Amino acid sequence: MRLEPPVPADVLAAIRAPFAALAAPFTDAPVMLPLGLMLDLAGETMRGRLFLVQGDGEDACLRPDFTIPIARVHIDRGAGDGRYLYEGKAFRVAPRGSGRAEEFLQIGLEAYGGGRGPEADAEVAGLAWRAAAAGGRDDLSMILGDISLFSAFIDAIGLAPALAARLKRAFVRPGALAGELTRAQAAEPPVRQGDRLAELLAGLPEAEATAVLQDLWSIAGIQPVGGRSAAEIAHRLVQRGEAARAPRLDPAQARLIRDFIDLSGPPRAVLDRIAELASSGRLELDAELAAWTARLDAIVANGAPEGRLVFQANFGRAFSYYDGFLFEVRSAALDDEAPVAGGGRYDLLPAHLGGAARGAVGCAVRPCRAWADAGTPS
Amino acid sequence: MTDAPLTFGLFSKGRLKEQAEEWLGDCGLDLEAGGGERGYLAEIKALPDVRVLLLSAGDIAAGLDTGELHLGVSGEDLLRERGEAVEAHVMLLRALGFGRADLVVATPASWIDVETMADLEEVAAAFVARTGRRMRVATKYLVQTRAFFASHGVVDYRIVESSGATEGAPAAGQAELIVDITTTGATLKANGLKVLKDGLILRSQAQLCASLIARWTPKQLASARRLMSIVEARARARRTALVSWPAEQDKAALAATEAFLARGATRRAQGLLAEADSLFEVTAALAQASVGPVSVVRPDFAFEPRSAAGDRLAARLGERR
Numbered sequence: 001m002r003l004e005p006p007v008p009a010d011v012l013a014a015i016r017a018p019f020a021a022l023a024a025p026f027t028d029a030p031v032m033l034p035l036g037l038m039l040d041l042a043g044e045t046m047r048g049r050l051f052l053v054q055g056d057g058e059d060a061c062l063r064p065d066f067t068i069p070i071a072r073v074h075i076d077r078g079a080g081d082g083r084y085l086y087e088g089k090a091f092r093v094a095p096r097g098s099g100r101a102e103e104f105l106q107i108g109l110e111a112y113g114g115g116r117g118p119e120a121d122a123e124v125a126g127l128a129w130r131a132a133a134a135g136g137r138d139d140l141s142m143i144l145g146d147i148s149l150f151s152a153f154i155d156a157i158g159l160a161p162a163l164a165a166r167l168k169r170a171f172v173r174p175g176a177l178a179g180e181l182t183r184a185q186a187a188e189p190p191v192r193q194g195d196r197l198a199e200l201l202a203g204l205p206e207a208e209a210t211a212v213l214q215d216l217w218s219i220a221g222i223q224p225v226g227g228r229s230a231a232e233i234a235h236r237l238v239q240r241g242e243a244a245r246a247p248r249l250d251p252a253q254a255r256l257i258r259d260f261i262d263l264s265g266p267p268r269a270v271l272d273r274i275a276e277l278a279s280s281g282r283l284e285l286d287a288e289l290a291a292w293t294a295r296l297d298a299i300v301a302n303g304a305p306e307g308r309l310v311f312q313a314n315f316g317r318a319f320s321y322y323d324g325f326l327f328e329v330r331s332a333a334l335d336d337e338a339p340v341a342g343g344g345r346y347d348l349l350p351a352h353l354g355g356a357a358r359g360a361v362g363c364a365v366r367p368c369r370a371w372a373d374a375g376t377p378s
Numbered sequence: 379m380t381d382a383p384l385t386f387g388l389f390s391k392g393r394l395k396e397q398a399e400e401w402l403g404d405c406g407l408d409l410e411a412g413g414g415e416r417g418y419l420a421e422i423k424a425l426p427d428v429r430v431l432l433l434s435a436g437d438i439a440a441g442l443d444t445g446e447l448h449l450g451v452s453g454e455d456l457l458r459e460r461g462e463a464v465e466a467h468v469m470l471l472r473a474l475g476f477g478r479a480d481l482v483v484a485t486p487a488s489w490i491d492v493e494t495m496a497d498l499e500e501v502a503a504a505f506v507a508r509t510g511r512r513m514r515v516a517t518k519y520l521v522q523t524r525a526f527f528a529s530h531g532v533v534d535y536r537i538v539e540s541s542g543a544t545e546g547a548p549a550a551g552q553a554e555l556i557v558d559i560t561t562t563g564a565t566l567k568a569n570g571l572k573v574l575k576d577g578l579i580l581r582s583q584a585q586l587c588a589s590l591i592a593r594w595t596p597k598q599l600a601s602a603r604r605l606m607s608i609v610e611a612r613a614r615a616r617r618t619a620l621v622s623w624p625a626e627q628d629k630a631a632l633a634a635t636e637a638f639l640a641r642g643a644t645r646r647a648q649g650l651l652a653e654a655d656s657l658f659e660v661t662a663a664l665a666q667a668s669v670g671p672v673s674v675v676r677p678d679f680a681f682e683p684r685s686a687a688g689d690r691l692a693a694r695l696g697e698r699r
């Protein structure tokens with residue numbers, strides 16, 4: 001495993017200082033995680049980045065970051081609220097030929113139950129900025145994005161539910177949205193095998209639709225195996241039928257979405273532009289935009305200079321748990337794929353792990369990347 | 379070192395072994411047990427500079443990928459499973475027409491709402507939203523599954539590595555769907571599964587392959603060329619026929635058959651090596667020109683001075699230096 005050069009103690013202390021000033025304990029978390037849990041939460045695409053560990057029982061992997069290990073610690077404690085600091089090594093397989101360190105130091109905060117307001121977002125963003133900047137780099141910028149703002153934008157357009165859901169899923173997959181927009185504008189989809197059946201089932205109460213489907217299986221000699229129930233399949237057939245009849249994405253709507261995702265620049269200018277798009281499309285986004293103005297004010301008040309902030313409307317990441325506000329601190333001297341710090345909101349993750357919390361936000365800093373005199377560490 | 383033999387990996391057991399031996403035997407390259415320790419070595423009498431290693435299918439793919447073998451017969455499915463870099467490590471020289479199997483995505487047949495990968499993408503997303511867990515795909519083919527699912531935008535799934543009968547995994551509750559090889563689809567059907575319409579990942583068959591990672595001496599390359607030219611000559615012979623005519627009518631016969639040269643026929647002394655499927659057109663054209671008597675024989679081998687696959691291999695190895 002490729003290591004990072006050690007960060008000098010004084011530099012590390014400076015980077016740690018903004019975290020240490022918080023009233024939260026530094027918390028230890030297991031280095032190893034059950035592989036199955038990790039893949040359930042992050043998906044198969046994550047597997048290639050994980051170091052696998054063969055134990056005598058279930059397969060395990062080394063922690064690729066602290067979000068899940070700390071979330072498990074939090075849930076094990078059974079507390080609804082909690083704030084946890086951490087400092088330790090995380091492990092990721094570097095892309096072939098990238099030369100990046102595979103074993104690296106992270107310092108961070110995970111905060112559960114601080115509510116879902118913009119202040120909680122701004123706290124972690126400001127914290128990450130101050131810690132990153134303490135490493136001495138003067139070429140940092142902070143990229144801001146919001147997965148839930150895109151969702152709200154799509155919802156405000158009022159598309160058919162299946163189409164809206166597809167666009168939202170495509171948003172967090174690099175390069176997928178353009179194709180999805182084209183597909184959504186295409187002419188009528190071809191009539192498919194299940195469509196007539198779907199029309200039939202759509203007119204029935206769900207219980208009856210399920211019974212019809214079960215009859216159909218037995219007539220066709222199909223032995224249902226595993227995974228999905230008859231009710232679930234009947235439900236989706238009905239949904240699919242509705243989606244096929246729903247209107248396509250019209251050119252004005254597609255234009256609106258393309259204009260939205262193309263936006264990037266100084267945050268207030270981008271927010272103004274989003275407000276213009278919303279009013280031109282008669283979309284109701286006032287609450288979201290007001291929250292963003294408050295979030296921006298708070299981020300700046302927390303120490304991130306406004307001139308270094310960039311709002312990028314299409315910023316979403318595939319391999320993460322974030323589901324709302326998110327950010328990255330980048331250095332001009334480093335690859336965009338090698339952020340100095342990053343974080344955001346992941347409200348849904350605790351529930352998937354079996355816990356409950358009123359909101360969850362977190363951030364992590366890579367001290368070795370923040371360290372200005374490291375040359376160009378990777 | 380310069381006298382080291384060319385290493386050639388072949389299947390050590392099962393139906394694939396029989397088929398590979400049949401193919402070699404048909405080419406006049408009979409395999410003889412080399413006696414070597416525990417029978418893992420064999421010889422081809424006609425090719426004394428070739429050392430045959432009898433290995434498992436997985437070991438052949440690995441040996442080609444890492445350069446421990448020069449040549450090998452391997453299923454394309456196993457080779458692709460070595461990772462994307464395999465393209466740069468192993469060269470496919472010739473599809474052999476046996477060991478055919480399709481690598482496919484199969485879901486329970488009861489999922490009548492899922493016909494395509496796009497359906498699967500939606501269902502997988504709904505599954506994770508509902509349960510917080512990802513749909514499980516049982517397979518031995520991790521690399522190809524990952525690449526294929528990514529190319530169709532399916533991300534909400536996870537792989538469960540299967541070691542035994544993959545097709546039983548959904549019924550056993552170990553996975554929701556599978557990626558596996560199938561020949562007739564009968565096993566899938568018997569297990570209540572169906573193949574998605576656009577769920578074909580790879581049409582695989584046995585391939586004669588060369589390692590681009592192995593160290594090749596000029597002598598080993600010459601041995602490989604010799605093997606390939608024999609294999610190609612046999613394949614060419616099977617699809618061609620040798621048409622011959624009386625020497626004194628050579629001029630008229632050549633004029634009458636000129637058009638066939640553009641269609642793959644080649645000249646022979648007082649005759650023509652024609653593609654078998656145009657054979658009777660050739661004989662008709664000769665009759666038209668009053669050339670005769672004409673006789674036709676099917677050759678055992680039809681050699682060309684150069685082996686196309688041999689040239690491609692030499693070129694790739696040349697780039698490497």
